[in-house]
Amino acid sequence: MLSQRPPPTVYPDPIETGFVQSLKRLPWVMLVIMMLLGGIGVLALYSAAGGSWSPWSWKHLIRLAAGFVLMVMVASVPIRFYQRFAFPGWLLAVLVLVLVEFIGSGSGVQRWISVGGFNLQPSEPAKLAVIMLLAAWFNDMNPDMIRYLRSYVPVLAIVLIPFGLVLAQPDLGTAIMLLGAAAAVVFIAGIPSWMIGVVIASILLAVPVIWAQLYQYQKDRILVFLNPGADQLGAGYQIIQSKIALGSGGFLGKGYLQGSQSRLNYLPEKQTDFVFTMIGEEFGFLGCSFIIGLYALLIFQMIRTGLSLSLNFSRMVVIGVATMLFFYVFVNVGMVTGVLPVVGAPLPLISYGGTALMTVFIGMGLIISAIMHDEGRR
Amino acid sequence: MITKRSREYNAVLSRRSLILGGIQGVLVSGLAARLYYLQMIEGQQYSTLSDRNKYDFRLITPSRGRIYDAGGRLLAGNAEAYQLSIIPDYAGDAENILRILSELITLEEDDITAILEEVRSTPSFLPVLIRSDLTQREVARLVVRSPELPGVSFEKTEKRIYPQGLLAGHVTGYVNRVTQSEINSGAITRELAAINTGKSGAEKAFEKNLRGEPGRERILVNAFGRPIRTAIDEESLSGGDVRLTANMDLQLAALGALKRGSNTPIPRGDKRVQRAIERQPELGLMLPETEEFAYIDSKGRIVPPESGSVVVVDVKTGAVRCLASAPTFDPNLFSGRISSSEWQLMINNPRQPLLNRALSGQYAPGSTFKMAVALAALEAGIINEKTRFSCPGHKTVGNQDFHCWQEFGHGSVNIVEAIEQSCDVFFYELGLKTGITRIAEMARRLSFGDVTGINLPGEKNGLMPTKEWKKKKIGRVWTLGETVNASIGQGYVLSTPLQLAVMTARLASGQMRVMPRITETDYVPEFEPLDINPYALKVIRKGMRRVMNGDKGTARRHDLTIGSGMAGKTGTVQVRAISKAEREQGVTDNADRPWKFRDHALFTGYAPYDDPRYAISVVVEHGGSGSGAAAPVARQVMSWLLENEA
Incomplete structure (x- = not known):
């Protein structure tokens, strides 16, 4: 196709090839948005601490830097490598999840694993591992096989094994997000419509069974979500105080460091899951819209990038990462605005806490790798 | 190599991706709509709730009006006082803390019993008054020991003073804390329960005029109910002064003459008086140490001051000059x-x-x-x-x-x-x-x-x-x-x-x-x-x-x-x-x-x-x-x- 074009009259600058050419191909818009969101996180955590760099803000800054380094490292490895090692990677993630069942820590739940002083939440990298293995599976599959039910037996194994392990930790929020991201990959891979119908129907049928399996606090959260007024000082307290904080922010908010709900400790977990509430109280609808807009733009850019790639594996991974990010934002904001139950989901890049931040940076690294090492760019 | 089949598959992938992106876009728009509803439509309502969270509204006690006699002498006024109270919730063992306090300030055994009774009968987050008239010295002692006294706080308040003391007691009357019956009868609102009201004499008669209008202040409280700072919404309005017709010089002369009657004064500290008190304990009860004199009657007996009354009325105006x-x-x-x-x-x-x-x-x-x-x-x-x-x-x-x-x-x-x-x-x-x-x-x-x-x-x-x-x-x-x-x-x-x-x-x-x-x-x-x-x-x-x-x-x-x-x-x-x-x-x-x-x-x-x-x-x-x-x-x-x- 290229040969049909007229030859260029001006020779390209020799410097424009190689390094500079690579720089131009970098997804600058996405990187700038990520830095913006990270910066907002630093400012928000400064406010959450009552106008202080410690204990959260400066650590968040360090984590952002560490995440950036990790992203560069991930990006420098060709995307084909990840495709080839998708299965060993998935196996490793599952092993760590099993491991966390035995040596993990956390108050009454097994979610974290301590490695050299760092608390890791293995359910987060497991999400990426599932996305990559699914992408590899569908990439290698004969497109004709997509119609056959037997092609999905491995898919079920790839998804449900880590899903079950995460659910057993128990971490309902992450498990659902894992399921969501996996479903997105399967969806874009071209699963026939009738199968989608069957899956939705069986999920609906499974709801009573899952309900019976839930822990009491999880049930409480869901019940409280359905009727927050029922228990104003107990489980419903968080949602009510969060809505009060957000609502009282109005259009312009109460001003930076002026959020009374968070300042006076009415708002729980304001540095982690409810950081968006605090921002909403201090910057109002305008601030909230700006942040939602940034996330929407980032997700949009990811999907657009995914569509432009030639390797199907890359496309599915990129869109899987985009969906994962979407789920983070949707579940978190839905939770603090009272449209979803309190499941404990961070707002990536802004919330204090390392794991989600690392997941997003690794995901971004994969996207960059997919762009930079895309073989047949059109 | 790009086959027809794989081109078709590419199209499926792209279409599905666009559908997915569309779904996500709709859901994100839903979130934005939810935020719009919470912050723009219901914002005012949540603002009120947030203020209620933040502030504890409290009435500011107005400065009570003063009472003067006919000559402009102050009969009842206000003085700065340090008030000591205890909040049982923070104090833990209230009795133990009262014991420690009794070593630092004047606090009698019966008072401790009475305060503990009040601690039991009031909600534990409300302060209970211990003493309302601490001396500077007592305040100083308390400040030093305050780390040992959780839940104990002192506050600068106004205290009613009667410079004429015994002389005008019956004319001015006295103030004391609001009683349950005053609240029940609607004479005073429950919010004002912390103030003192006139219980007798002029203090009671002119209560409405003397009391003034309470102001309102907002106290910023955190989620644990601790006050952070206060802001005044409405200043309190001091009560009006009252000028009485009584003349304290005349009252002094009358009271002196009345107590003396037809007897002869003798200093209370005199040995004969002390001996008489030892013999008749009842005499001691009638001769409290505030009395300067005992008296000797016509039979040579030691007697207490006469009891009775002197009333002087102005014939032309009805003004009571002496009561x-x-x-x-x-x-x-x-x-x-x-x-x-x-x-x-x-x-x-x-x-x-x-x-x-x-x-x-x-x-x-x-x-x-x-x-x-x-x-x-x-x-x-x-x-x-x-x-x-x-x-x-x-x-x-x-x-x-x-x-x-x-x-x-x-x-x-x-x-x-x-x-x-x-x-x-x-x-x-x-x-x-x-x-x-x-x-x-x-x-x-x-x-x-x-x-x-x-x-x-x-x-x-x-x-x-x-x-x-x-x-x-x-x-x-x-x-x-x-x-x-x-x-x-x-x-x-x-x-x-x-x-x-x-x-x-x-x-x-x-x-x-x-x-x-x-x-x-x-x-x-x-x-x-x-x-x-x-x-x-x-x-x-x-x-x-x-x-x-x-x-x-x-x-x-x-x-x-x-x-x-x-x-x-x-x-x-x-x-x-x-x-x-x-x-x-x-x-x-x-x-x-x-x-x-x-x-x-x-x-x-x-x-x-x-x-x-x-x-x-x-x-x-x-x-x-x-x-x-x-x-x-x-x-x-x-x-x-x-x-x-x-």
Whole structure:
């Protein structure tokens, strides 16, 4: 196709090839948005601490830097490598999840694993591992096989094994997000419509069974979500105080460091899951819209990038990462605005806490790798 | 290599990706809509909820109005005070903390018990008052030890002070914390429960004016209920000041004269007094350490100060210049948490210092009632100035014998002489001829039988008996003997010292139904006409003058030496007749009997005689005789008045 074009009259600058050419191909818009969101996180955590760099803000800054380094490292490895090692990677993630069942820590739940002083939440990298293995599976599959039910037996194994392990930790929020991201990959891979119908129907049928399996606090959260007024000082307290904080922010908010709900400790977990509430109280609808807009733009850019790639594996991974990010934002904001139950989901890049931040940076690294090492760019 | 099949698959992938992106876009828009709803549409409502979270609204107690006497002397004001309270929630073991406190500040065992009782009965997050009048030194000690005292806080407040202390206690009254009944009756709102309200005297009478309007402040509280800072929304409005008609210099002179009576002062610290107290513990109760003097009576015995009342009313305006009642109490005691021992001292004093005798003490008027009887007879035309009755020393009515105080009689006397010498038999005759109905009608016009309506609380009605009253209350028919008794102000008749003073003021005025009041006004009040025959009044006043300056006047030794002198009437009220047993023991002198059986001494009068300005009533409880104990007090008070106020 290229040969049909007229030859260029001006020779390209020799410097424009190689390094500079690579720089131009970098997804600058996405990187700038990520830095913006990270910066907002630093400012928000400064406010959450009552106008202080410690204990959260400066650590968040360090984590952002560490995440950036990790992203560069991930990006420098060709995307084909990840495709080839998708299965060993998935196996490793599952092993760590099993491991966390035995040596993990956390108050009454097994979610974290301590490695050299760092608390890791293995359910987060497991999400990426599932996305990559699914992408590899569908990439290698004969497109004709997509119609056959037997092609999905491995898919079920790839998804449900880590899903079950995460659910057993128990971490309902992450498990659902894992399921969501996996479903997105399967969806874009071209699963026939009738199968989608069957899956939705069986999920609906499974709801009573899952309900019976839930822990009491999880049930409480869901019940409280359905009727927050029922228990104003107990489980419903968080949602009510969060809505009060957000609502009282109005259009312009109460001003930076002026959020009374968070300042006076009415708002729980304001540095982690409810950081968006605090921002909403201090910057109002305008601030909230700006942040939602940034996330929407980032997700949009990811999907657009995914569509432009030639390797199907890359496309599915990129869109899987985009969906994962979407789920983070949707579940978190839905939770603090009272449209979803309190499941404990961070707002990536802004919330204090390392794991989600690392997941997003690794995901971004994969996207960059997919762009930079895309073989047949059109 | 790109096959047709894989191109088709590419298209599927792209289409599905776009669908996914579309779904995500819709969901994100949903979130934005949700935020719009929360923040833009319901924002105002959540703002209110947030404010309610933030702020605790509290009323600011207004500064209470001050009370002054006629001379502008401060009777009740406010002083800075440090108030100590404990919040049980933060204190943990309240009893232990109170024990520690009792080592640092004055806190008695009974007080601790009372505070612990209050701690139990109030919600544990509300502060309970420990002491409201810490001294600077106590505050300093507390500051040093405060780390050991969780939940204990002190606050700068205003405390009611009464600079005149004991002197004006009954006039000003006192303030204390709001009671449950005040809240129940709706007199005060629950939010204001922390303030003090007037419980007696002027503090109670002018409560509404003195209290002022409370302000509002917002206290920023965190999720744990701890105050962070406060902001004032509405300033409080200080209460209005009140200026009373009473004159504290006069009150001081009157109280001194009253307490002394006809006795001789002796310093309380004197050895004889101490010995007497050791012998008679009751004497000690009546001689609290606030008393400067004990007294020696005519029999050489150590006695406590006399109890009773002195009331002075301005004849022209009704202004009450003196409202003394002895013994008195110090209203400052009530401003803080009154200590148990001080309270006990007051309660155990058999002379009841909390009773305001001027308004609430009810005594038979005795011979001071004779003016009412005489006026009734004169107005009815039963007698005139010249009518004479013979007094043989007693009068028999039915099968009862009624004695005159003069055992051998006054001989033939007319009305003026009868008043001068206080002849009982003359008034027996007069009473029988006039009848109780006409006497009661006149007495009521002069102030007996009903409250005078002074603007102070606690006034008693007294009692003016009638035939109907007896029928209704006792269920028996009125007897002539009772008319005889009533004619000399004994029997059922009761009056308050204020009523006696008001009666005298009306007699002195001759024209106006003088009404007493305790507050200064800018205008001269107008009174209803008295509407009593001026001729009759003239006769009465002549008799009252003769009491002071007649050869046989019962108070002839106690006339004023200035101006046109004083007019008056003595009264000696029998509390209990000398019994046969007493007579057989040789007790004939009133002073030899137990104090509570002795006669009350009364005197009412006015001065100057030719242009009356002040009317006075003196009651010396169990003082012996009106001429011996009450008249000298009246003379001292009137002399002081005319010398200092003329």
